[in-house]
Amino acid sequence: MYGKRTNQRDTTPWKGMPSGLKRVAILMVPLALVGCADLLDVSLPGNVTESDLGPSNAETLALSIQGNLEYAWSQYSEVAAHHSDEYDQRSGNRQTKRHGLRLFDPSFQFYIEGNWTPLHTTYQEHIEFAERIEGFSAEEVPNKAELLATIKAYGPWPLIALAEGMCGSPVDGGDVLGASALFTLAEQEFTEALAAASAAGLTRFETMARVGRARARIGLEDFQGAIADAAMVPEGFEFLVTRDANPGRRQNATFDRLGEDAGARRGNVTKNYHNVEWKGMPDPRIQVNFTGELSFDFVTEHVALANKHRSFDEDMLLASWEEAQMFIADASAQSGDLDRAREILNEFHERAGIPPVTVEDIPTGDDVIRHVIQERNREFFAESGHRMFDHNRWRGTKFEIPFLGEPGSAWPDGVDVHGERFGDTTCFPVPRNEGAITERIP
Numbered sequence: 001m002y003g004k005r006t007n008q009r010d011t012t013p014w015k016g017m018p019s020g021l022k023r024v025a026i027l028m029v030p031l032a033l034v035g036c037a038d039l040l041d042v043s044l045p046g047n048v049t050e051s052d053l054g055p056s057n058a059e060t061l062a063l064s065i066q067g068n069l070e071y072a073w074s075q076y077s078e079v080a081a082h083h084s085d086e087y088d089q090r091s092g093n094r095q096t097k098r099h100g101l102r103l104f105d106p107s108f109q110f111y112i113e114g115n116w117t118p119l120h121t122t123y124q125e126h127i128e129f130a131e132r133i134e135g136f137s138a139e140e141v142p143n144k145a146e147l148l149a150t151i152k153a154y155g156p157w158p159l160i161a162l163a164e165g166m167c168g169s170p171v172d173g174g175d176v177l178g179a180s181a182l183f184t185l186a187e188q189e190f191t192e193a194l195a196a197a198s199a200a201g202l203t204r205f206e207t208m209a210r211v212g213r214a215r216a217r218i219g220l221e222d223f224q225g226a227i228a229d230a231a232m233v234p235e236g237f238e239f240l241v242t243r244d245a246n247p248g249r250r251q252n253a254t255f256d257r258l259g260e261d262a263g264a265r266r267g268n269v270t271k272n273y274h275n276v277e278w279k280g281m282p283d284p285r286i287q288v289n290f291t292g293e294l295s296f297d298f299v300t301e302h303v304a305l306a307n308k309h310r311s312f313d314e315d316m317l318l319a320s321w322e323e324a325q326m327f328i329a330d331a332s333a334q335s336g337d338l339d340r341a342r343e344i345l346n347e348f349h350e351r352a353g354i355p356p357v358t359v360e361d362i363p364t365g366d367d368v369i370r371h372v373i374q375e376r377n378r379e380f381f382a383e384s385g386h387r388m389f390d391h392n393r394w395r396g397t398k399f400e401i402p403f404l405g406e407p408g409s410a411w412p413d414g415v416d417v418h419g420e421r422f423g424d425t426t427c428f429p430v431p432r433n434e435g436a437i438t439e440r441i442p
Contacts, residue, residue, distance in 0.1 A: 009016070052442050053132060055140035061129040061149040068125060069154040070241035071249045072118035073384075074316055078253035079115050079171040080385035082267055083165075083428070085404050087258055087382070088416055090295030090302065091266035094313040096257070100267055101416065102403060103423035107431040114430055116166075119158040123171060126155025135423045145200040153205040156189035156212060163219055164389035167427035169434075176430055178441030179392075183219035190216060207232075208239040211319035215328045219393070223331035230324035230331075237324075240315035252316060254309040254382060259413060260302070261312075265295045268303040276378065276429045279355040285378045303381060317383045322348075333368040341368050345375055352378075369399060392427050392440055 053061065065098045073316035079085055082100050089100020095110040097103075104111055130151045138144055162169040163182035170176050171185065190213035197206035243252040252259075258267040269288045276283045289306035308314070317323075325344050333341040345368075346356050373390055380386040391401050402409040405422025415421050430437040 018359060042388045050234040052277065055136045058133050058136060058141045058144070058147055062150045065122065065126045065151045067249075068118065068122040069157055070243075072115075072122045072158060073110050073161070073318060074243065074251075074325055075115050075118055075383055076165065077316055077382075078257055080161075080162060080165050080388035081254060081382040082258065083403075083425075084387040085270055085401065085409055086273065086393055087267040088270050088404055088411065089266065090268050090297045090417075091302055092296055092298065093266065094297075096266045097420070098423075100114065101420060101422050102405070102425040104425040104429055106429045106436040106438065108429075111428065112431050115428070119161055120169075120171075123155065123158040126151050130155070137223050145196070146202060149193070149196040149200040149202045149205050152189070152193040152201075153209050156186050156193060156209075159186035159189065160215055160219075162384060162427060164217070164392065165385055165428050166428050167437045167439060169430060176435040176437050176441065179219060180442055181384040183216045186216040187213055187220065187222075204239065207234065207237055208319045211237075211239070211324055216323060218327050218330055219389075221334070223335040226327050226331045227428075230327040233321050234325035235321050235348065237319075237321040238317075241318050242312050242384050243315050245312040251312040252309055252314050254316070255314060257311055258305070258382075259309055259311075260289065260291055260293075260304040265291075265293065265302045265304075268295060268300070269305055270404065270410045271303075273381070274303065274338050278349070278357075283352060283354055283378055285352055297418065299363065317380070322379060323384075323386075326372070326379065329375070330372050338365060338368050341372065345371055348375055348379060366398070373399060373401070373425075395426060395440070 004064040021145035025353050039259070044247045079099065082089070083102060083104075087100065089097050091097050091100065098108065099110060130148060133141065133144060133147055136144060141147065159171070159182050161172075161373045163186060168176040168178050169182060171182070177185070186392070190209045193209035194206055194213070197203070197209060210229045210232055214233075216227045217223075217229065243248045254263065256264050258264065268287075273286050274288050278285045284307070291302045291304055293302050294300070295302040309316075325347070329341045329344040332338070334346070342357065342359065342362065345362075346358075349356050357371060362368045376386055376390065387401075391403060402412075403422070403426060404411050405414045405416070406412070411417075411422065425438075427438075427440040
């Protein structure tokens with residue numbers, strides 16, 4: 001069985017003590033207090049000093065950026081999937097219900113603390129820590145090049161989430177930047193990451209940064225630049241954010257909140273994804289499990305995703321060859337190279353073991369773009385915020401994807417299975433103390 005919380009820690013200090021020892025422990029507390037000469041005579045450690053972040057801790061600084069990004073990316077991937085049309089809310093918890101119903105506003109602390117803050121923390125600290133390590137000598141930090149490459153490779157990824165999913169964002173305490181400015185900054189920083197990884201001989205980080213830059217260039221509609229980067233990603237490449245079963249930051253957030261675990265049935269795979277087919281054949285890339293258990297609303301049956309996010313310790317996608325191929329198909333379709341786009345789309349079908357996609361299936365440029373959108377949804381279902389970006393990037397165009405609660409969605413009348421009304425949030429708003437932007441800035 002997946003997801004049983006057998007590793008959860010009880011922080012009660014006398015957990016597991018025989019009852020007699022518990023009473024003794026409790027009785028000792030007032031005795032210990034009475035014995036204190038001065039209850040206020042307490043020595044507390046001071047703040048972290050400059051010397052604590054010296055050369056001896058350079059590796060710790062680099063690893064902290066990796067850990068921060070992995071946590072932030074896991075959190076963003078989950079909230080983006082739940083906000084899109086991939087999951088619908090089945091929770092009795094009001095905060096989680098607001099999350100799934102798109103009832104976000106600039107003061108929604110559940111979102112600010114869980115998503116906005118981790119992304120910004122990662123981004124700001126990667127700048128500070130890189131500058132600090134650059135100030136150390138090679139004699140003090142022999143692996144300085146490798147540590148800088150690590151920080152610079154992980155550091156720009158929050159900009160992708162901010163550009164694709166947020167309405168806008170400041171990055172340095174200044175003005176709120178729109179998607180174009182954020183993608184431009186991401187492109188610049190991934191370029192720096194490529195140079196740092198190349199200098200350090202870290203090929204995997206170099207390739208990961210190349211996927212990131214291609215993704216930024218798709219956002220900038222630099223289609224030839226995106227193709228050039230994506231074409232250099234070797235087949236089979238995959239870069240994951242690591243997860244494990246330890247409670248808290250290290251867990252797979254999508255399983256934690258939307259998986260099969262008894263404490264995590266707060267969302268269901270939306271009904272229009274229950275039987276995904278192509279030409280009458282089931283598409284194996286989206287598989288659901290009717291668990292037979294109640295969702296967290298204690299009314300409806302829980303429908304979990306069966307082929308990914310199956311445990312707390314399942315790693316999560318950050319960058320891959322498949323994404324690079326989809327970027328090429330996307331860019332080719334939008335720049336008029338329909339044959340190349342169709343070829344790549346058909347290769348996705350071949351790997352999935354479903355019937356081919358032909359010219360007759362998608363004869364026009366618009367048809368090809370629509371199929372790219374559909375194919376990305378199937379290939380990267382509930383992964384890396386891809387669906388969220390397609391919702392936002394095509395908003396107001398002929399390729400618009402309705403959010404749940406909107407006409408054309410699985411819940412077209414504006415109310416969910418419980419009769420609750422969906423909100424109107426599309427992009428994630430800028431928190432009130434940052435500018436309170438609620439409409440997406442291009």
